[in-house]
Amino acid sequence: MTRFSVRTIPAPAMRDEPRYDLTTRLGALELPNPVLTASGCAAAGRELDQFFDVSALGAVVTKSILLDPRSGRPTPRMAETASGMLNSIGLQGPGIDAFLEHDLPWLHGKGARAVVSIAGGSVDEYAELAGRLRGAPGLSALEVNISCPNVADRGLVFACDPRAAASVISAVRARSAPDVPVLAKLSPDVTDIVAIARACVEAGADGLSMINTLLGMAIDTDTLRPHLGGVTGGLSGPAVKPVAVRCIWQVHAALPEVPIVGMGGVRTGLDALEMILAGASAVAVGTATFGDPSAPVRVLTELRHALVDRGLPTVADAVGYAHRPVAPP
Amino acid sequence: MNDGPVQVRGELLMLRKVGAYHHATLVAPGIAERTRPGQFVALAVGGPSSALSLRRAFSIYKVSPQGVYGGTVEIVFAVTGAGTAWLAAQHPHTALDVVGPLGRPFTLPRASASATLVGGGYGSAPLFGLAETLRGRGCRVDFVLGAAAQDRIFGALDARRIASTVAVTTDDGSLGTKGWVTDVLPDVMSRAGTEVVYACGPMAMLRAVSAVAAAHGVPAQCAVEESMACGIGVCMTCVLPVVGDDGVTRMVRSCVEGPVFLGDRVRWDDVGTVPPDTFGAPAANVATGASGATGATGATGGRR
Numbered sequence: 001m002t003r004f005s006v007r008t009i010p011a012p013a014m015r016d017e018p019r020y021d022l023t024t025r026l027g028a029l030e031l032p033n034p035v036l037t038a039s040g041c042a043a044a045g046r047e048l049d050q051f052f053d054v055s056a057l058g059a060v061v062t063k064s065i066l067l068d069p070r071s072g073r074p075t076p077r078m079a080e081t082a083s084g085m086l087n088s089i090g091l092q093g094p095g096i097d098a099f100l101e102h103d104l105p106w107l108h109g110k111g112a113r114a115v116v117s118i119a120g121g122s123v124d125e126y127a128e129l130a131g132r133l134r135g136a137p138g139l140s141a142l143e144v145n146i147s148c149p150n151v152a153d154r155g156l157v158f159a160c161d162p163r164a165a166a167s168v169i170s171a172v173r174a175r176s177a178p179d180v181p182v183l184a185k186l187s188p189d190v191t192d193i194v195a196i197a198r199a200c201v202e203a204g205a206d207g208l209s210m211i212n213t214l215l216g217m218a219i220d221t222d223t224l225r226p227h228l229g230g231v232t233g234g235l236s237g238p239a240v241k242p243v244a245v246r247c248i249w250q251v252h253a254a255l256p257e258v259p260i261v262g263m264g265g266v267r268t269g270l271d272a273l274e275m276i277l278a279g280a281s282a283v284a285v286g287t288a289t290f291g292d293p294s295a296p297v298r299v300l301t302e303l304r305h306a307l308v309d310r311g312l313p314t315v316a317d318a319v320g321y322a323h324r325p326v327a328p329p
Numbered sequence: 330m331n332d333g334p335v336q337v338r339g340e341l342l343m344l345r346k347v348g349a350y351h352h353a354t355l356v357a358p359g360i361a362e363r364t365r366p367g368q369f370v371a372l373a374v375g376g377p378s379s380a381l382s383l384r385r386a387f388s389i390y391k392v393s394p395q396g397v398y399g400g401t402v403e404i405v406f407a408v409t410g411a412g413t414a415w416l417a418a419q420h421p422h423t424a425l426d427v428v429g430p431l432g433r434p435f436t437l438p439r440a441s442a443s444a445t446l447v448g449g450g451y452g453s454a455p456l457f458g459l460a461e462t463l464r465g466r467g468c469r470v471d472f473v474l475g476a477a478a479q480d481r482i483f484g485a486l487d488a489r490r491i492a493s494t495v496a497v498t499t500d501d502g503s504l505g506t507k508g509w510v511t512d513v514l515p516d517v518m519s520r521a522g523t524e525v526v527y528a529c530g531p532m533a534m535l536r537a538v539s540a541v542a543a544a545h546g547v548p549a550q551c552a553v554e555e556s557m558a559c560g561i562g563v564c565m566t567c568v569l570p571v572v573g574d575d576g577v578t579r580m581v582r583s584c585v586e587g588p589v590f591l592g593d594r595v596r597w598d599d600v601g602t603v604p605p606d607t608f609g610a611p612a613a614n615v616a617t618g619a620s621g622a623t624g625a626t627g628a629t630g631g632r633r
Contacts, residue, residue: 048561050333072568074602075556075566075569076566078383080382080558082380089565092580288382292373293336293559
């Protein structure tokens with residue numbers, strides 16, 4: 001049959017692609033590539049796996065898990081904004097028991113690397129979550145969400161205060177297996193993100209994820225009332241990318257040895273490259289997934305081409321490259 | 330075999346104005362073949378460098394698996410915001426990124442049941458494919474179509490072709506009976522011996538239709554129109570309070586657990602809130618969003 005002869009034709013070389021190495025490290029964890037899902041934008045991977053193999057990503061970062069089931073905030077929970085969106089989900093989720101029973105085993109069975117995001121209302125809750133997850137098969141790293149803006153009391157956003165942030169991180173670090181990296185997820189809504197980052201690292205964080213959404217608000221000009229049921233929400237999408245790049249730049253300049261997972265408005269491979277050049281060792285794709293369910297794998301492919309095109313055969317070569325002094329002419 | 334949704338690069342084949350609405354035919358290979366009545370598609374809008382980052386969900390009006398151009402999917406929409414305005418301004422052969430089919434379809438009754446289909450505005454769109462399927466099973470089909478005015482009644486001719494009877498209501502009396510669908514629905518149901526009601530339209534209409542069906546002791550299958558960001562179950566924005574088989578209320582995603590729900594399971598009066606007895610509701614934080622109790626933003630795609 002003709003189909004056989006088609007198969008014997010060698011695939012044409014699409015381009016003269018040099019060798020490249022996309023592996024990257026987050027502390028003790030080595031990932032096959034630097035593209036992750038962003039927490040809260042991929043649930044626990046199952047839905048996206050209908051569109052691409054989630055184990056092809058560097059890791060799946062889960063939606064933040066709490067100790068108990070949570071219903072989340074009232075609707076409307078979403079407002080589209082220029083090049084972005086506001087969300088006010090309020091950490092709706094099944095709780096740690098259901099997560100350990102259904103979601104983490106599924107990710108493990110798929111061969112995906114799971115970075116489990118945890119969130120709580122007190123240091124003890126974070127510590128208990130870390131304890132429950134300790135030794136769970138499939139757990140590659142913990143991302144400690146200390147920066148969700150969708151809580152009733154801004155005073156409860158641990159990432160707005162260096163001491164509060166450090167107390168959560170040290171409690172989680174103490175309860176977690178030593179070989180499982182603990183990443184602190186930081187908020188851009190602070191005066192000095194370097195001070196928060198430093199406090200987290202001194203408390204034992206193996207890496208930093210930045211940025212969470214920015215606190216924002218929209219008012220419906222027809223109803224003349226706040227658009228979101230939760231009144232305020234988190235701003236994400238391409239609109240926030242320059243804020244994320246700035247945060248990564250500042251923290252990498254101050255703490256060059258600390259691995260950073262960059263996120264905030266990544267939609268293309270060049271967006272991902274920009275964060276890596278600023279100092280990120282890995283990049284997470286979030287809101288873009290809502291508009292394009294295959295965005296994470298597309299970004300990975302585009303990033304690979306972008307690195308090769310620029311003569312940067314490894315991710316490590318590119319991390320923080322923009323900080324290097326420009327060679328004199 | 331994958332019977333879940335697929336993401337395909339399709340294109341706009343045809344776009345025409347129908348009353349106050351737009352009727353678009355999309356070439357979307359692989360989607361038509363697997364679509365069942367009540368499911369929807371989600372389109373990227375605005376082009377690759379658009380400031381509109383979120384998908385727009387549209388219920389599926391018709392599918393043709395074996396068209397001249399490959400499988401086609403037809404949708405009906407109103408211009409309600411920047412995304413739908415962009416779509417309405419496109420020309421044939423515009424490339425469109427289409428994800429579908431999404432959501433749970435209508436459940437079909439036993440053969441030869443009498444089914445009454447109620448559509449509000451262009452919410453009637455998904456009911457015509459359903460009607461054809463029902464007729465194919467030997468079911469009696471009656472239609473009730475309602476809207477604000479004549480130019481917002483969609484598919485009256487389709488309905489007359491398929492159904493035993495068609496009742497039309499408009500708020501302003503410009504077509505059919507002046508009033509709401511629920512003003513005529515009880516009579517239609519009595520005459521047709523209705524055994525199941527199917528409805529799609531604004532939340533307020535679905536609530537009222539569910540009440541009429543319940544009063545007649547028949548089930549109502551309601552396709553809801555909640556505002557969605559992704560359509561595939563990851564964003565958690567399109568939730569509404571629904572009572573499960575175990576009697577427990579949960580905030581469920583209308584994109585993957587719906588859009589079709591049994592009318593007596595949706596807590597219509599509580600849409601836009603998190604009822605205090607909801608699974609996982611905060612103990613002392615009762616419905617802080619009561620100001621949002623006007624609930625759903627209406628049409629699929631939510632004024633976008």
